[in-house]
Amino acid sequence: MSKLVDIIDSLQSQRCVICRKRLQRGENGLCAKCVAGLPLNDPELWDGPQFVDAACAPLVFSGTARDALTRYKFSGATGCAGVFGKLVAECISRNLAGKYDLISWVPLSAQRRSERGYDQAMLIALAAALELGDVAVDTLRRTKNIAPQSGVDNAADRRANVSGAFEPADAELIRNKRVLLLDDVITTGATVSECAATLIRGGAAGVVCAAVARTRRFD
Numbered sequence: 163m164s165k166l167v168d169i170i171d172s173l174q175s176q177r178c179v180i181c182r183k184r185l186q187r188g189e190n191g192l193c194a195k196c197v198a199g200l201p202l203n204d205p206e207l208w209d210g211p212q213f214v215d216a217a218c219a220p221l222v223f224s225g226t227a228r229d230a231l232t233r234y235k236f237s238g239a240t241g242c243a244g245v246f247g248k249l250v251a252e253c254i255s256r257n258l259a260g261k262y263d264l265i266s267w268v269p270l271s272a273q274r275r276s277e278r279g280y281d282q283a284m285l286i287a288l289a290a291a292l293e294l295g296d297v298a299v300d301t302l303r304r305t306k307n308i309a310p311q312s313g314v315d316n317a318a319d320r321r322a323n324v325s326g327a328f329e330p331a332d333a334e335l336i337r338n339k340r341v342l343l344l345d346d347v348i349t350t351g352a353t354v355s356e357c358a359a360t361l362i363r364g365g366a367a368g369v370v371c372a373a374v375a376r377t378r379r380f381d
């Protein structure tokens with residue numbers, strides 16, 4: 163059975179993660195047409211939300227990037243994690259090199275992870291770390307299962323929704339370390355801000371963050 167899953171997975175990875183067309187030789191995860199049409203975030207680097215020293219994302223959460231990320235997050239398209247991880251890793255190399263000691267991610271609650279079957283930010287962090295010749299480590303745990311941020315509309319409500327939602331997973335691991343937090347999409351930044359506050363209270367020296375895409379909706 164697991165062999166069949168492997169075969170299906172390898173067949174799927176031969177297709178562009180955005181348009182699903184079969185990839186040509188030399189194309190890796192994305193076809194040339196979709197690479198050319200990616201909604202690039204310019205500038206990639208900005209001052210992060212409160213408690214975050216800097217944030218970067220290679221893409222804007224719109225058009226084909228929005229479609230592919232939504233499919234990844236809600237339809238089990240885990241084959242996309244490698245492509246997203248590579249895009250984020252390149253963005254991190256360009257913008258955040260030398261600014262962190264540990265790579266980690268914004269975790270889902272255990273309940274949501276078991277419903278979805280995977281933690282989308284963790285898979286991106288693992289893939290990005292691999293590209294960077296590093297490893298991603300678990301630094302945060304959800305303490306409560308909050309309403310999904312995608313269903314909460316304004317910045318103040320999103321902040322209130324995540325308040326107190328995390329705790330450090332391992333105090334020793336983060337002490338005096340600068341943590342790079344990965345997420346799939348940064349919207350208002352309320353979630354990464356809460357994560358950063360939790361890590362800093364827990365002894366981390368600072369937090370930077372990176373995501374595949376940034377939404378422009380709240381700017």
Ligand SMILES: [Zn+2]
Nearest residue numbers: 178181193196
């Ligand atoms: Zn394509």
